[in-house]
Amino acid sequence: MNTNENSTTAPQTLDDLIVALSEGERATYNHIIHSVKFSSNPFEKYVSWSDECYTRNCIFDSEKFELILICWCEGQGTPIHDHNGEECWVKVLEGEFKETIYKENENGALTIVKTSTSTLNQVTYMKDFMGFHSLENLSNKKSMSLHLYAKPIRACRIFDEESNTFVHKELEYDTIAS
Template sequence: MKSSENIQELIQLLSESSKTHYNTILNSFNFDTIDFKDFESWSSEKYTRNCIFKDHQFELILLCWNKGQETKIHNHSSEDCWVYLLKGEMEEVFYSLDNSNCLKEEFSQTIVPHQLSFMNDNLGFHKLRNSFEGQSLSLHVYAKPIEQCDFYCETSEQFIEKQLRYDTFKELISTSKETF
């Protein structure tokens, strides 16, 4: 049976670990036991960023994507990012700056359900797009939380710093196990 409470187990595991173990935790965790419906919000205009948990160590965000919705090309402000695809299909496109400081596409990959992707500024820039015919759901872990990042403006052909925000913040009330 799926339960939104099972996400507390994931939060506990991440909280008790350093980010060097996040890859292993996310690859081995059984996400099929979690019902994310309480955290979902959908928009016909853009993908939504729905915060489930945030502290000084990491933030856990559920992104809800309708067909064709995508991010702008962006960095991660020197933080690490893991993307776990729960449902649908995503295209991830990677970019770098050439010797003239011009943005160039390096390669792309398709992310399918139960697949994990990793990104940080050492790898360059990226964008994500829902390439599925329907809705996609992705779970993002940022260590440490990202308050702002640089987005590529196609009009000015420059990166612009932008403050990030959540569309919803439905943080779980209790993330620690009670003892009696």
């Protein structure tokens, strides 16, 4: 039996988190992301801000999972989107976020299913069978969230409000950890 079980000790550093996720299976990711308690702010070297749009900053990317720091200025939000069939966990690191979940009806129209607010250390979960979602920084300051995707997401569908349809979007990082 492995005596170094990640489930017994919560990760406390970014390196601990990456090791726990790398050694764990997808079924353990929910427990790991909920249990991580950072003893200090390990994200400073990944931070990048833009007044135009939130930034996607890659911390770690492998075939199993992708860990992204998203930096949000006041009022910034995502378009309504899916996750290309993959699982997504969002952990709030700083600020307050609103998540809105939508379902598409038989006519292709979107209806709001649920709206919730998340604050420090709270985690939300999303997978495509649950619908589509959008996130918005409700804070009157810069905020950060940690996104875990299992497996990495290279493209998704976003709702285009002009055409009132979903369009394919290739995803890019604003910064990549070296």
